[in-house]
Amino acid sequence: MTIVATGTAATAPAAVPADRGVGPMLRAWRERRRVSQLELALRADSSARHISFIETGRSRPSEEMVLRLAEHLDVPVRERNALLLAAGYAPHYPETPLDDPALDALREGMERLIQGYEPCPALVVDAGYTVVAANRGVAMLLEGVPEKLMTPAPNAMRLTLHPEGLAPRVRNLREWRGHLLAQMERQLALYRSDRLRALYEEVAAYPVPEEEPDGEPAAPVPYFALPLRIEHEGRILSFVSSISTFNTPMDVTVAELAIETFLPADPATVKYLRTMEA
Structure with a gap:
């Protein structure tokens, strides 16, 4: 016997409130992963200076940069959408109901x-x-x-x-x-x-x-x-x-x-x- 429940998957809010902006959110994820700005910059083909500017709000990252940093920080898919929204972009990943x-x-x-x-x-x-x-x-x-x-x-x-x-x-x-x-x-x-x-x-x-x-x-x-x-x-x-x-x-x-x-x-x-x- 197979038991199947229909509907959407559980909703898990973002790890950091979106009203703090994408910079602080990215910094929180970087610190959670215990990665330095320099190490993240090397992974993402950027510079530590640019990463610092993004985290402090002095620079607005492109949509591509948000997704690249999120990937290298192993940010869950739902939270990647939250990062994009905080940066002023549309969510990149859909959330399809399981019974769709x-x-x-x-x-x-x-x-x-x-x-x-x-x-x-x-x-x-x-x-x-x-x-x-x-x-x-x-x-x-x-x-x-x-x-x-x-x-x-x-x-x-x-x-x-x-x-x-x-x-x-x-x-x-x-x-x-x-x-x-x-x-x-x-x-x-x-x-x-x-x-x-x-x-x-x-x-x-x-x-x-x-x-x-x-x-x-x-x-x-x-x-x-x-x-x-x-x-x-x-x-x-x-x-x-x-x-x-x-x-x-x-x-x-x-x-x-x-x-x-x-x-x-x-x-x-x-x-x-x-x-x-x-």
């Missing part, structure tokens, strides 16, 4: 991709962790989760950490919770997103048991990444997650999509998934 016919091929491709990982869980989320597609492996793990957490649109962070969601089944909840919160904190350090901040404050406030849930001891496997250890039908399954994004996206919606796959982390999980597949 123009993205039919993309949606179909993502569905085929996550279905190809079955029986391993795989899902697609937007910038606010809203689940826009999921495969049968995810549906298997979500069995028994209350309907109120699934509607109107399921949120991956809420589903995982809510005390009525998957949290009671996660056998290393403290570790996994810390990993997820740190992931959100890294995002919040880059983006001024009220929606993401509200989600972070909500899930961070969920109660955490003083001790991990009772369960089978972890198998003596040398994990190469932090596993998600979760109970399903009396068995403890272990997964390691991998997150993929699109290469050089030219659309805001596409840029903010992420495909997360959960691969078995021990032989017991591999064996169990094969029986489920059979």
